[in-house]
Amino acid sequence: MAEIVLDQVSKQYPDGTTAVDKVNLEIADHEFIILVGPSGCGKTTTLNMIAGLEDISSGEMRIDGKRVNEVAPRDRDIAMVFQSYALYPHMTVRENIGFPLKLAKVDKATAKQKIEEAAGVLDLTPYLDRKPGALSGGQRQRVAMGRAIVRSPKAFLMDEPLSNLDAKLRVQMRTSISRIQKRLGTTTVYVTHDQTEAMTLGDRIVIMRAGVVQQIGSPQELYERPVNLFVAGFIGSPSMNFVPGTIADNAVDTVLGRIPLTDRVRAALNQHGDVPREVIIGVRPEAFEDASLVEGRGEGVTFTAPVDILESMGSVKYAYFSLENAHVDSEHLAELERDTGSEEIEAQIVTELDARSAVKEGQDQEVWFSPDSINIFEPSSGTNLTAGK
Amino acid sequence: MAAITTRQRTGWTVANFVVAVYALIPVLWLVSLSLKDKSTFTDGHFIPRKWTFENYVNIFKVGGFTQPLINSIGIAIISTVIAIVLGTFAAYAIARLEFPGKRLMLGASLLIAMFPQVSLVTPMFQIERSIGLFNTWPGLILPYITFTLPLTIYTLSAFLREIPWELEKAAKMDGATPFQAFRQVIVPLAMPGVVTTAILAFIQCWNDFVFAISLTSSNRARTAPAAISFFTGASQFEDPVGSIMAAAVVITIPIIIFVLIFQRRIVSGLTSGAVKG
Numbered sequence: 001m002a003e004i005v006l007d008q009v010s011k012q013y014p015d016g017t018t019a020v021d022k023v024n025l026e027i028a029d030h031e032f033i034i035l036v037g038p039s040g041c042g043k044t045t046t047l048n049m050i051a052g053l054e055d056i057s058s059g060e061m062r063i064d065g066k067r068v069n070e071v072a073p074r075d076r077d078i079a080m081v082f083q084s085y086a087l088y089p090h091m092t093v094r095e096n097i098g099f100p101l102k103l104a105k106v107d108k109a110t111a112k113q114k115i116e117e118a119a120g121v122l123d124l125t126p127y128l129d130r131k132p133g134a135l136s137g138g139q140r141q142r143v144a145m146g147r148a149i150v151r152s153p154k155a156f157l158m159d160e161p162l163s164n165l166d167a168k169l170r171v172q173m174r175t176s177i178s179r180i181q182k183r184l185g186t187t188t189v190y191v192t193h194d195q196t197e198a199m200t201l202g203d204r205i206v207i208m209r210a211g212v213v214q215q216i217g218s219p220q221e222l223y224e225r226p227v228n229l230f231v232a233g234f235i236g237s238p239s240m241n242f243v244p245g246t247i248a249d250n251a252v253d254t255v256l257g258r259i260p261l262t263d264r265v266r267a268a269l270n271q272h273g274d275v276p277r278e279v280i281i282g283v284r285p286e287a288f289e290d291a292s293l294v295e296g297r298g299e300g301v302t303f304t305a306p307v308d309i310l311e312s313m314g315s316v317k318y319a320y321f322s323l324e325n326a327h328v329d330s331e332h333l334a335e336l337e338r339d340t341g342s343e344e345i346e347a348q349i350v351t352e353l354d355a356r357s358a359v360k361e362g363q364d365q366e367v368w369f370s371p372d373s374i375n376i377f378e379p380s381s382g383t384n385l386t387a388g389k
Numbered sequence: 390m391a392a393i394t395t396r397q398r399t400g401w402t403v404a405n406f407v408v409a410v411y412a413l414i415p416v417l418w419l420v421s422l423s424l425k426d427k428s429t430f431t432d433g434h435f436i437p438r439k440w441t442f443e444n445y446v447n448i449f450k451v452g453g454f455t456q457p458l459i460n461s462i463g464i465a466i467i468s469t470v471i472a473i474v475l476g477t478f479a480a481y482a483i484a485r486l487e488f489p490g491k492r493l494m495l496g497a498s499l500l501i502a503m504f505p506q507v508s509l510v511t512p513m514f515q516i517e518r519s520i521g522l523f524n525t526w527p528g529l530i531l532p533y534i535t536f537t538l539p540l541t542i543y544t545l546s547a548f549l550r551e552i553p554w555e556l557e558k559a560a561k562m563d564g565a566t567p568f569q570a571f572r573q574v575i576v577p578l579a580m581p582g583v584v585t586t587a588i589l590a591f592i593q594c595w596n597d598f599v600f601a602i603s604l605t606s607s608n609r610a611r612t613a614p615a616a617i618s619f620f621t622g623a624s625q626f627e628d629p630v631g632s633i634m635a636a637a638v639v640i641t642i643p644i645i646i647f648v649l650i651f652q653r654r655i656v657s658g659l660t661s662g663a664v665k666g
Contacts, residue, residue: 053558074564086559090577100563147563157562 002064002077002154002187003029004050009059011045011211019045021211022059027189032181034202035191037234038335042211043191044159050189051157052076063154074103079148083160085140087132087147093119094128097146104151118150121180138169149180155187162197174200195235199223207231209335229280229332229382232375238285238318238350239336240375242328245281252376254281255326256303256349262372268386269376275385280328280377282384285318287373288351290359291366302368308348310361319359319367321349332382416641423634430630444635448620452632454639456608457616462643464526464612465594468533472590473583475534476541481571483542484549485557495542502539510603517604524606532600537590544589548582549575584651591647595640613640 004027011020020042027033035043048054050061052073061068068076079100087096095102097118101111119125122142132140141161148156161177162170178201181188192198198205199219207214207222207230215227219235226232232240245252245259250266252259259281261269269275291302311318326349351367359365376385422430426439448454483491513532514523522528552575560570576583601615608616617636620629 051558051562053561073561074566078562080559080562082555082559084553084555086553086555088556088559088574099560103564103569147559151564 003027004155004187004189005062005065006046006050007060007062009046009049009061010057011042011049011054012057019211020049023208023213025206025213025216027187029187030185032178032188032190032201032203034198034205035189035208036193036195036198036205037208037214039193040210041208043193043208045211046208047080047157047159047189047191050155051078051080077154078157079151079153079155080157081144081148081159081161083163085132085144085161085164087140087143089132092129092131093124093135093143093146096132096143097124097150100147100151106151114150115146118146121149121183122146137165138173141165141173145177145180149184149186152184153186155189156181158188158190160192161190163192163194170197177201196237199235205235207234225384225387226375227384227387229282229330229377229384230336232282232377232384233333233336236284238352240282240284241349241351242280242282242330242333242377243323243326243349244328244379245279245376247275247277247279252279252281252374255323256281256283256369257301259301259371259374260299262299264372265374265376265386272385275376276378278379279385280330280379282375282377283369283373285350285352287369288353289368290353290357291368293354293357294368298370300368300370302366304364304366305349307359307361307363307365310359312355314355316355317353317357317359319351319353319357319365321351321365321367323349330379330382419634419637423631423638425631427627427631430628444631445639448632448636448639452616452620452636453608454613454616454636457611457613458639460526460608460610461595461612461614461640464529464533464610465591467526468530468537468594469587469591471530472534472537472541473587476538476545476586476590477576477579477583479538479542480545480549481575483546485554498539498542501535502543506536506599510599513600514603523604524610526610528604529600529610529612532604533594533597537593540593541586541590544586545579545582548579548586552578588648588651592644595644 004025006023006025006027009020009023009025010018012018023046025033035046037043045054049056052068052071056069063076063078088099091099094115098111098115101114106114115128116125119128122145124139124142124146127135127139127143132143135143141164144161158177162173165173174197177190190197190201202219204216204218205222206216209230215222215231217225222231222235226235226240229242233242243254243256245254247261250261252261294300305321305323307319308322309320311320353359353367374386377383378385418435421435421437423444424440424442425432425437426441426443429437429439432438479494482488483495509532517523517528522531556574556578557570560574561567565573596614597612598614598618601612602618605611605615611619613636617633617640620632620636
């Protein structure tokens, strides 16, 4: 059980590249914290620095108030689960799980009991005498977990532990990791590039981009009040829609129509003061609804466009619209688009409609959304002007 | 994979047989000659007409082959062990670490391997005589290590590169010191490579003739291959063919034993299951 503090921690490589830039992070005892971001954002480097596998170039890291920059990994009392599991192939499952105990010179009887306890928690008891080569992916993953939990370390570090599993198993293991963490109450730092994992697992999420922390907050906070374009685009699936807009007396002109500024939005903008005329508007797919299903449209905004593609998920329907002259060209989003490969000239608007909607592919559809659901971003810095303080 | 048909199997059997015969005939001939009586050496029969073990008895009783054999075994084993230990450490460093002069070191070791040994014999002879290593075990062990190290470093670094680095990181996280990680995780996994390399290094030391003949002057350090060349017949007019053949058969035996012992340890696919898969 431990509290981990990163104080202005940076990592520079000898060739001059900065992998991690002045990260400040306080991880409370028992907390489950997620480091998330696209590949190459420095999340794994940060984790390795916490583990001690990589040196810290500048700044200070403290575990339970003690500086650990110079402490070797084995003396930090932290366990790690690797993306590749890194099981010792020449040892049986029992020996794999017991390896940390053997190194710590725990006496045989205690070790045996602890190994069996860990195996029990992870449903590995029948496989204790097998070698990793004879196990399935999910079982190997659990052995890696077992090796981490067996010595009750101060903290768990997990480096994309689920990314090698198939989709169904991943969801199951996600829940069981969450359950084990709750049960043991061990401080956990979890690295992933998958925003769904981040949203479902974490007490708090740290979003990183190019070595810089973008935002730290609870999943809900990140979803509702992203501080900038990058966070807004990263969190949420399907991701937020962005369109260019022009502010003109109490409203924003966009391809989605003229969106009036609500009191909340206006107050937030006033707080910022210096608001440019050209802005980027972000609307979550969930904010849209089939106009015919909305009762009391109020001051809602509607637009009509032909449906490009329709995906019916059962509980909801995703309708995709292509709107011309609506593409947002921002460096803050370019990185995300490069990752997903969704670089397009036209803007694609994704809307999540109720399953009862009679929407049809190829036909015009009127879509409604509330003007209060919009986020307004400053184009050059990417700052969310409506996030509030 | 398609099932092997009878025709394919026959084809393979014939091919294997041909290769085996081709490779083994000289060896069998050696054995045959070593078992022939002096008077029948030149009779041209493949299977001896008059069987005798006299040649074998002679090389030990008269020829004094025991000491060279002990020298050979001792020198080859010591050289192999030292070369493997040093080679493993060096190969590990080359496979895992980035350090200045890494390429230079690899290049230099390759250079040593390429150097014709014959050209080094004279300087080595002079050096060893002046520092008192001439005609001693260390006098042969030293050059053997020098010439087996490039081989061990090269083969072992290739093997070690195959071992996922994450295993070592995992060992560190599990509380291992760098040496414990090396000893308990890396070495067991590199074992097939270590054994293969050890066999090659041993054979290289065992079969050496150039150094053995030039850097020794008596049975104190002379190894078996060199000793064979000093065999003499019973009289000035007699050829020591029988003794040479018997000795040649004798010196192949340790190699066969050595290979048989270690071959069982060369298990392929040992790293399967370490990472994803």
